[in-house]
Amino acid sequence: MKIGQLSQHTGVPTRMLRYYEEQGLLCAERDANGYRRYDQGAVHRVTQIRGLLDSGLTTEIIAKLLPYLDGPGQIHLHPQCLTPELAAMLRAEAARLGARIDCLSRNRDALLAYLDAVQPSTSDVILSSTAR
Structure with missing residues (x-):
C-alpha cells in the first residue's frame, strides 16, 4: 500500500509516517518511481508506534523496543538482550x-x-x- 493508504488505515498523517521512517521506526520499499510501498504489517506497526508515543515514550526508546514487541502491551525482550x-x-x-x-x-x-x-x-x- 502507498503512504496515503497507510495514513487512511491508521489515521496518522503522511507527514508523521515520513517522520517515523526518518527515525528508523518504519520501513518502506520504494517503487521504480520512488513512491513508498508498505506491506500489510505496517498498519500494526504504526498502531504500536502511535500507542507508545501516546504513552509518552520517546522515538529513541521506541526504536530500541520495537524489535521485541509482539502485540499491544507485550514486550518479549530476552533478559540477555537487555x-x-x-x-x-x-x-x-x-x-x-x-x-x-x-x-x-x-x-x-x-x-x-x-x-x-x-x-x-x-x-x-x-x-x-x-x-x-
Missing part, C-alpha cells in the same frame, strides 16, 4: 513518566478544588431554588 544502556534508559523513562503523572495529578486536583470552590454544589442549587 543491555545496561537500555535498562538505564528504561529506568530513566519510567522515572520521567512517574514525575509527569505526579504533576498531572496535582494539576487535576487543583482544578477540581477550584471548581468546588467557585461552583455551587448540586445540593446548594436545589436548596436555593426551593427556598424561593
Whole structure:
C-alpha cells in the first residue's frame, strides 16, 4: 500500500509516517518511481508506534523496543538482550513518566478544588431554588 493508504488505515498523517521512517521506526520499499510501498504489517506497526508515543515514550526508546514487541502491551525482550544502556534508559523513562503523572495529578486536583470552590454544589442549587 502507498503512504496515503497507510495514513487512511491508521489515521496518522503522511507527514508523521515520513517522520517515523526518518527515525528508523518504519520501513518502506520504494517503487521504480520512488513512491513508498508498505506491506500489510505496517498498519500494526504504526498502531504500536502511535500507542507508545501516546504513552509518552520517546522515538529513541521506541526504536530500541520495537524489535521485541509482539502485540499491544507485550514486550518479549530476552533478559540477555537487555543491555545496561537500555535498562538505564528504561529506568530513566519510567522515572520521567512517574514525575509527569505526579504533576498531572496535582494539576487535576487543583482544578477540581477550584471548581468546588467557585461552583455551587448540586445540593446548594436545589436548596436555593426551593427556598424561593
